Amino acid sequence: MRWWLKLIMLLAVIILILAEAEAAEEEEAGSLRGMSRFLAQRSIKCNKYPKICRAKGSPGPDCCKKRCVNVGTDRVNCGRCGHKCKFSEICCKGKCVNPFTHKKHCGGCGNKCDQGTKCTFGLCSYAN
Numbered sequence: 001m002r003w004w005l006k007l008i009m010l011l012a013v014i015i016l017i018l019a020e021a022e023a024a025e026e027e028e029a030g031s032l033r034g035m036s037r038f039l040a041q042r043s044i045k046c047n048k049y050p051k052i053c054r055a056k057g058s059p060g061p062d063c064c065k066k067r068c069v070n071v072g073t074d075r076v077n078c079g080r081c082g083h084k085c086k087f088s089e090i091c092c093k094g095k096c097v098n099p100f101t102h103k104k105h106c107g108g109c110g111n112k113c114d115q116g117t118k119c120t121f122g123l124c125s126y127a128n
Contacts, residue, residue, distance in 0.1 A: 073109070 046053050046063035053061050053068035060070030064081035071077050071094055076084050078091035085096035092109035099105055099122050104112050106119035113124035 045066040046068050047066045050063050052058065053063050058068045060068050060072075060074065062069050062071045062077070062081070064071070064074075064077045069077045069081075071079055071081070071091075073091050075089070075091050075096075076082075078085050078096050079094035083096075085091055088098055088100065089096040090099050090105070090109065091097075092105045097105045099107050099109075099111075101119050103119050104110075106113050106124050107122035111124075113119050117125035
């Protein structure tokens, strides 16, 4: 009967150690020091910890639907959370633009066509 008592005591100690380890992990989650980007994205949501979006390696500084994004370039959150660009559009500086025809973003963000040229099929002065 004595060995049962030792087994119960051993299990109690193991449970206590695991509970303390879990509590320590929760405290560390408040500060992002020492966490990898993978762990930060998987275990901590930006709606509870908005500073995570400003951490090094974050996809962007803004929090939309519990995810860190950059509203300046994200097609699903362009300019603000939830604003989706159309299928043929991309997000440049927070605005949805068509890179096949837009003179200031021809073929990609910031690719400006020269004065007097036209953006066609994402190329400046194509077939001129």
